[in-house]
Amino acid sequence: MEGRRVTASPEPGSLPRARQGAEPQRLLTTLLGDYWFWRQEHIPSAALVRLLEEFGITETSARAALRRVASRGLLVSSRNGRTTAYGLPPRASDVIVAHMRRLLTFGATTPRWDGQWTVVTFSVPEDQRDTRRALRDGLRLLHFGMIFDAVWVSPHDKTDDVVELVRRLGVRGAVVFRARKVADDDLDPVLDRAFDTAALRERYLRFIDAHRPVAERLAMAGPCPTEALRLRTAIMTDWRAFPTLDPDLPAELLPAGWPREEARQLCVQIYDSLGEPAERRFREILAEYDPELAGLAAHHTFAQASALESPATRRHTSFDETTDRDRLDLLAGGGLAG
Template identity: 50%
Template sequence: MTKDAVDGLEPALEGEVRLPRMQQGQRPQHLLVTLLGDYWFGRSEHLPSAALVALLGEFGITQVAARAALSRLARRGLLDTSKEGRRTYYALTARASAVLGDGVQRIMSFGTGTRKWDGVWRVAVFSVSEDRRDLRHAARSRLRWLGFAPLYDGVWVSPHDVAAEAASTLADLGVANYSVLAASVPPGIPQGLNPLAAWDLEELRAGYDRFVAEREGLLERALSGTITVAEALVCRTEIMDTWRHFPNLDPELPTELLPADWPLKRAHDLFAQLYDHLGPLAEIRVRQIVSRFSADLGGLVRHHTTRSVLARSDHG
């Protein structure tokens, strides 16, 4: 992990859509956005609020908490609302769908080994006065999202070519004193601290190993066909909820700098197998729930796979 753990999605600049923060445990707002992204992505039809409340009920969310989550998401501009008689209907706004789509592609591509290293580190150096702690926090959060980590206080490094994004972000935030540089480690010169030290490799390894160890048995059950549709929905959502944290902790560090037995690929392969294999079963469960309130809308429920998301990205 980075020295400063991150628990949220990309912080929003003024006027941007910000999705609910990613936190462990059942958070109704974040959970609902995840479910809509997994089974209603790209659809403009509005779903009955009762169907969404019932869907959250599969995860132990009470009706009161579910309806409160719907209202808050609507107030934040993430959900459009419509009325038909006394019934209320909801759908993701176009802007929320766009942000969610970008996030899903980032999550699905993470660990595929498609990011190549040019041997150059990007370095963001900035200074914010003590009385602007809010600005300092925002700058750090945005840099983490871009894949930077703090090597020293005020000196952040990334192995990827995100210099332009970092400079634009710091300028947009109003950070006056900053520089963004490209640098390499000179061969044969002792280093007080290697740039790779900005990440806690032992903790990252432990996280990937734990992800695999806790889910290998689930994959065996999935492949043997002993998982119910209700269980598939809950397990698939939990897998996504856990996996989506890794890109915020690891910018997909270059393989050239990592041990040969680095566990990211193994963890990604398990994630992709489980997410894709459980998809059809989970879709059935979501369709059953939505169909209780609208058979026509229930028939529109669809799941996507890691491969279909990446294919959309390739053709987008």
């Protein structure tokens, strides 16, 4: 096996911790990603508040969500007379496109395995508890699982991502290497300790149980635009948790009857079929405040979003993309039981 000892960079960066965004903020980012991606025009704040009211969010909570998202640099505001409007900064637009591709392509294929693990070991002094916690959070975002307190593993080759993470945090003495498990052929103890596949399976099954009745209803009759917007947003809000929760284990490591494919097919069916009526409702609400802007709204299918390419030229590592998704509140965060 080949290992790499990682030393701290002179000016390490900091890692933002994953967090569970408030419901209005998650709804807002989902709606903008679904109907306003890659647009630079600003939407009147009253229209955004009205959109959130479709989901039972009060005006006070909606305006608070706008302020919080803007305070984190994920929206920028402008004024025209007495009207305040919000839009996506150029960098955020590029990241949203990259995130959309990740979100809507996730689960389309199952990776193959070369039989090797990426292993990370580290020792962080007790007086650097915040750094140790940030390192663990970063490893979780990279879908590593913990087999011992300071030994984390992934079946994917994420050596470069971990090296960057460790350097940005200023952790000294961490080691990352690729290795095979050679003691015996039974991988169940490793999987049970590192990845709670039972809880993840239950999460997928709950997703299927919650949304299958919607698919059955759609097979009989289409919903009105108002209901279409609610149903389409609901299933995408639920689906977007899985790229964070699911470590995307190779086929060789998955239990029999893994339900992700069924869940994804259900999501594609509902999300794509509701696109046109949901877009119509989004436009109707926006037209109450700015008819010209309403004409710019557009929906996308799974296949269309998967084909999008961001104009950004900077190369993103997996760690960069994970951090950006967290900054945009597009990570669901929280535990599997949530």
